[in-house]
Amino acid sequence: MSQKMTGAQAVLESLKREGVDVVFGLPGGVLLPLYDAIYQSDIRHILVRHEQGAAHMADGYARATGKVGVCIATSGPGATNLVTGIANAYMDSVPMVAITGQVNTWLIGKDAFQEADITGITLPITKHNYLLRSAKDITRVFREAFYIARTGRPGPVLIDLPRDVTVDEVEFTWPEVDLPGYHPSVKAHEMQIKKAAKALMEAERPVIYVGGGVKYAAAHGELIELATKINAPVTTTLMGVGCFPEDHPLSLGMLGMHGTKYANYAIQESDLILAIGARFDDRVTGKISSFAPRAKIIHIDVDPAEVGKNVRVDIPVVGDAKNALQGLLKEVSPKGRSIWNEKTEGWKKEYPLRYIPDENVIKPQYVIEKLCEIAPDAIITTEVGQNQMWAAQFFVHKDPQKFISSGGLGTMGYGFPAAIGAKIGRPECDVIDVAGDGSFLMNSQELATAVVNEIPVKVAVLNNGCLGMVRQWQELFFEKRYSATILGRTSPDFVKLAEAYGAVGLRASKPSEVESVIRTAMATDRPVVMDFIVNPAEKVSPMVPAGATLGEILDLEWCDDAQSCHLEKIYAKGRKDILGREGF
């Protein structure tokens, strides 16, 4: 029995049928009819203070819950403010539906007030997008959009909604999805699974290399089962952090540019890489031509275009990670411990992640360790840069939905709004944004959102007074010319900033104050900003210099003679040599 309603009401009804209970947005002129329908609906609307915040909140919500996140922005500047958030979700394959207002259909193309061609602008950063031209298409398009966003390799879908389309009356129908050009591959080919299993059985030095695909397929259970069954060590990308418990004896932690030495050594020594839902990003592979030189590569990915894109693959398996892992589990037989396990465990003991503790100055790594000690089950979101790498390295991650970070795009300003989204999706969890003083300011206006909506997220600002990651590179490769990276005292007082918004501000300037600040913050049921005044000279270590192979990973703080010699060379050659190498 169909029912007559306005386009705006049809949008809300479609959202409800797709199971949406919260949307993040900010209204505007062309969205008045839609917001009028939101006013009368029981869908929760979180009013943000900048549309970029809405996109990142929807993204954080999606990553923490596995559901599709929804954000709304008005036409023109509202829509363009979403762009970074959409690009971020696209690079990290996050299921999201972005709804933008658009000028009346008869004004499109006339450079009307607040008009922007947002479908044109977002073409390369969405999985798909739509410009609705008629109210009768609303329900079909919304149903397709959610289906596309969450299936196959997930991603953002944008729906541009002209004002008149939301006003027109329409009969509500709920048509089945019919997309002749969209067939997400889910089931892995049986022959390929058999080949992969055989290779795993024959391998002497296997490494399982895991990316975000395992998280999206909720395949971490199967992953643990497979790794323990065949005693294969597991390393994860930044996106895969948490897919394999880092306190597990087979865990090698993260690999790549700021990964662990033992993960990178294991990759370079291995004779078989089982890549699952990972895409051989340049930050992971180092110099690609000498990545895992002795290894056969099995690549499981739900997106066929990823297989063979960056590296040659010996055994391609196109399919969903869960399905493929279940297939592999049936085909492999148990393998005992080997010399290889002893070797990787030896590396773990010999080259642990470490830093030089200090009694007088707060080391950022120490803050992360304390966070992990006091709130081991918290959801950790991060900004981008040094704070992100330390959060990945020094927190012991065990749950794929509890580490939320901007991987592909590397968006500073992501972590705080993402934390708000995550907290709304998982209110029972503590949520902590590990931030830098540079990146936190990029979306700190969302403190107002957190306070007004009573969302008790915590922010740990590792305040080093500089844009630390870029500063680190300048120190290493640009002869310490710190061009535009020293913020010094130009940043606001973060305690006062928090208080100005009605949040709680706490500060630790000495190592002895760190624990009590964290404990107070965690015991406070309000948004809290913790300002940790940390050592400005601290570098993220170890590090694979851009263009180097993973085996050339350097410990920047703890150098033995041979390594410090190598490091000296890097300092000296600096611009001349390193700049000329690939990938810089």
Place this chain on the structure above:
Amino acid sequence: MKHTIAVIVENKSGVLTRIAGLFSRRSFNIDSLSVGATENPDYSRMTITVQGDRDVLEQVIKQLSKLINVIRVSELDPSESIERELAIIKVNADKESRSEIMQIVNIFRAKIIDVSHRSMIIEVTGDEEKIDAIVQLLRQFGIKEIARTGKVSMVRGARVIKA
């Protein structure tokens, strides 16, 4: 190395932009692209010629296939398919040169579709090499304008590329 691919797409607005945009942002090189209606009004067919090695071609096909509006992508093996392009060429033609041009037109089984005191328009159909050849021969008279359609291609025999 050149490859020809046939792409069946949904006949909707913006699809050409999606495909052209994909080629530019992934740095794929298009030599030629032609698009037109098919036997099914819901679908259009594109013939695209791309430059690159096998790896590039594989990426082109996979990335195109990911677009929601793309129904099917097939590579056309040049030894098993025929290809045609149409060109119309406006050349300088006066009393002295007209008969020589007409001879060339006859040899190429081309057609003269417009004549004036100082020019002619010639229509020619064939594969790329044939069109290049007639263009080369007509150059001596002075070519004023050329419009080429880009290549269309189809597999020989009964096999079809359909949605």
